[in-house]
Amino acid sequence: MTLMKSWVTSANTPDTPFPLNNLPYGVFSVGDEDARCGVAIGDMILDMAALETAELIHLDDDAAFDLPFWNDVMELGPDIWAKLRARLHEMLAEGSADQAAIEPYLVPLADARLHMPLMVSEYTDFYAGRQHAQNMGAILRGSPDLPANWLHIPVGYNGRASSVVVSGTDIHRPNGQSKAPDADVPSFGPSKRLDIELEMGAIVGTSCEFGTPITVDQADAMIFGYVLLNDWSARDIQGWEYLPLGPFQGKAFGTSISPWIVTAAALDPFRTATPAREKELLPYLDSTIDGLFDIELEVLMQPEGAAKATSLSKTNYSRMYYSAAEQLCHHASGGCGMNSGDLLGSGTISGPDKSEYGSLMELSWAGRDPFTLDTGETRTFIEDNDTLILRGGAKGDGYQIGFGTCEGTIRPAVKFPT
Ligand SMILES: O=C(O)/C=C/C(=O)CC(=O)CC(=O)O
Ligand SMILES: [Ca+2]
Numbered sequence: 001m002t003l004m005k006s007w008v009t010s011a012n013t014p015d016t017p018f019p020l021n022n023l024p025y026g027v028f029s030v031g032d033e034d035a036r037c038g039v040a041i042g043d044m045i046l047d048m049a050a051l052e053t054a055e056l057i058h059l060d061d062d063a064a065f066d067l068p069f070w071n072d073v074m075e076l077g078p079d080i081w082a083k084l085r086a087r088l089h090e091m092l093a094e095g096s097a098d099q100a101a102i103e104p105y106l107v108p109l110a111d112a113r114l115h116m117p118l119m120v121s122e123y124t125d126f127y128a129g130r131q132h133a134q135n136m137g138a139i140l141r142g143s144p145d146l147p148a149n150w151l152h153i154p155v156g157y158n159g160r161a162s163s164v165v166v167s168g169t170d171i172h173r174p175n176g177q178s179k180a181p182d183a184d185v186p187s188f189g190p191s192k193r194l195d196i197e198l199e200m201g202a203i204v205g206t207s208c209e210f211g212t213p214i215t216v217d218q219a220d221a222m223i224f225g226y227v228l229l230n231d232w233s234a235r236d237i238q239g240w241e242y243l244p245l246g247p248f249q250g251k252a253f254g255t256s257i258s259p260w261i262v263t264a265a266a267l268d269p270f271r272t273a274t275p276a277r278e279k280e281l282l283p284y285l286d287s288t289i290d291g292l293f294d295i296e297l298e299v300l301m302q303p304e305g306a307a308k309a310t311s312l313s314k315t316n317y318s319r320m321y322y323s324a325a326e327q328l329c330h331h332a333s334g335g336c337g338m339n340s341g342d343l344l345g346s347g348t349i350s351g352p353d354k355s356e357y358g359s360l361m362e363l364s365w366a367g368r369d370p371f372t373l374d375t376g377e378t379r380t381f382i383e384d385n386d387t388l389i390l391r392g393g394a395k396g397d398g399y400q401i402g403f404g405t406c407e408g409t410i411r412p413a414v415k416f417p418t
C-alpha cells in the first residue's frame with residue numbers, strides 16, 4: 001500500500017501520523033465550545049458535527065457526530081463504518097469535487113483540545129505477551145515458566161472502565177496497602193513502585209448478546225479500532241493483593257489511552273499472523289484471519305524540566321501470542337455479552353531483548369537494575385512529576401498509520417482523609 005494523496009497537503013508528508021490512509025476518529029473542542037466528533041487529517045481535524053449540520057455527511061436519522069463520543073457510530077456496524085470511510089476518502093482525496101465545500105470545516109489540530117474518543121462500557125485486560133509473562137514469572141515467582149493455562153487460554157482479568165482516561169490526563173500516585181518483604185505487617189500509603197504497561201487497546205464496535213458465543217472471525221469483525229493503552233500498575237500494591245484473585249487496586253487507579261481511534265480498516269494492510277502455536281488451541285479458538293498487526297511501539301520517559309524524553313524501549317504489537325479477536329472470542333465463549341464500547345487491553349507487549357521490554361518492572365528487573373535517562377538521572381520506577389509516553393505507528397510505503405501519543409504525568413499522591 002502506498003500514500004493516498006489528499007488536498008490537505010500536510011497529510012501528504014511522509015512523517016505525518018494522519019495521512020488519508022489513516023483517518024482516525026477522535027473527540028475535540030476548541031476554546032469553550034462543546035466537545036464533538038472529528039477526524040484527523042494531516043495537521044487538521046475535520047469537524048464532523050459541523051459537516052453533519054451542513055448536510056455534507058449523513059449517517060443515520062439521528063445526529064451521529066454532534067456528540068462527545070463515537071459510540072453511536074460504533075453501534076451501526078461494519079457496513080456503515082465502510083460507507084463512512086469511503087465518503088471521507090471521497091471528500092478528502094486530491095482532486096475531490098468537494099474540496100471547496102469541505103475546507104471551511106477543517107480546524108487546526110494545534111488549536112484543539114482532545115477528549116476521550118468513546119464512552120468505555122467495560123474494560124478487560126489480558127496477559128498475552130509471552131516475554132512479559134516469562135519475565136513476570138521470573139521476577140515474582142522465581143521461574144520464567146509460563147503458568148499451566150497460558151498456552152491454552154488468553155488469560156485476563158476484569159478491570160475498571162471508570163478510571164480509563166485520555167492521554168494528557170494527570171494521574172495521582174495511588175495510595176494503597178502493601179507489605180514490604182521484611183515487614184511483619186502491611187502498611188497504607190503512596191505506592192513506591194509505580195509502573196507502566198505498554199499495551200494496545202482494542203475497541204469493540206458491535207455487540208454480541210448475553211448467552212451467545214461468537215467465533216474468532218466474528219469477533220474480529222466486531223472490532224472497530226485500536227488505541228495505545230497504558231495500564232498504569234502499582235507493583236507494591238499488586239504484589240500484596242494479587243493472590244489468589246489477580247490484579248485489583250494495583251491497576252484500578254488509572255488506565256490511559258491515546259486520543260485517536262485508529263480503525264481496523266486503516267490497519268488492515270498491516271495484518272500479521274499470530275505466532276506458531278506451541279500447543280494447539282482448542283477448536284473454539286480457531287480462525288481464518290491474521291489477527292495481529294505490524295505496529296511499531298516505543299516507551300519514553302520525561303522527568304520534570306527535561307527538554308526532551310528519553311527512549312526506554314521499542315517493540316512491536318506483532319510480538320503478542322493472542323490476538324484481540326481471540327481474546328474477544330474467549331471472553332464471550334461462556335455467554336458473557338460483549339458491548340459496544342468494551343475496551344480490551346492486549347496485555348503488556350515485551351519483545352525478547354531488554355531493549356523491547358514494555359514495563360519498568362522488567363526494564364529495572366524489579367528495581368535491582370536502575371536505568372539512566374538522557375538527563376543523567378537514574379530510575380527504577382516512576383517518580384512524581386515524571387511523564388511517561390507511549391508512541392506507535394504502522395509503517396507503510398512512504399506513509400505511516402500513527403496513533404498520536406498516549407502520555408500521562410504522575411502527580412503526588414493525594415492526602416488520604418483521616
Ligand atoms: O505476572 C503477574 O503476576 C502480573 C502480571 C501483570 O501485572 C501484567 C498484567 O496486567 C497483564 C498484562 O498486562 O500482561
Ligand atoms: Ca496490563
Ligand SMILES: [Mg+2]
Pocket residue numbers: 159160161163164251252253254255
Ligand atoms: Mg484501570
